[in-house]
Amino acid sequence: MFRIPCPYCGPRDATEFRHQGESRNRPDPRTVTRGQWRAYLYEKDNVAGWTRENWYHGVGCRRFISVERNTVTNETRPAAAAAGAVDPVLPGAEAGAPDADSTRR
Ligand SMILES: [Zn+2]
Numbered sequence: 236m237f238r239i240p241c242p243y244c245g246p247r248d249a250t251e252f253r254h255q256g257e258s259r260n261r262p263d264p265r266t267v268t269r270g271q272w273r274a275y276l277y278e279k280d281n282v283a284g285w286t287r288e289n290w291y292h293g294v295g296c297r298r299f300i301s302v303e304r305n306t307v308t309n310e311t312r313p314a315a316a317a318a319g320a321v322d323p324v325l326p327g328a329e330a331g332a333p334d335a336d337s338t339r340r
Contacts, residue, residue, distance in 0.1 A: 237309035242316065243296040244247070249309075255289035260303050283307055289317045 238246045257279055262271050280286065285305050292298055299317040304310070 237311065238300055239290060239292075239300075239304075239311055240314050241292050241295060241298075241300055241311075242314050243298055243300075244292065246297060247292070250293035252290040255299065256301050257290055258287040260290050269290075285312075 239247050239249050239252055240246045240251075259275065262275055264272070267275075283306060285303060287301055288304050290300055290302055291302060300314045301317045302314040303312040
């Protein structure tokens with residue numbers, strides 16, 4: 236098993252995450268051709284080596300992150316929030332309320 240460096244929670248075991256696939260830019264649906272859309276949906280690079288992937292940290296912060304991972308060795312590089320990711324709304328995390336972690340102590 237390997238560890239994934241979550242930018243919010245720190246390094247965590249990969250079993251805490253769900254793989255979301257290769258990071259790629261979504262084409263504009265107003266201008267894309269059918270072939271380009273099909274390629275976006277179904278054609279993956281499947282690189283043997285370093286690639287950028289999106290992961291969902293369901294057991295931790297419930298955020299989508301972007302990670303560089305070597306698919307041969309499972310070595311990872313520091314991660315960032317995934318492009319276009321929206322922070323989740325956690326129960327009790329309304330504006331002005333203490334953050335969810337401080338209420339559990
Ligand atoms: Zn996290």
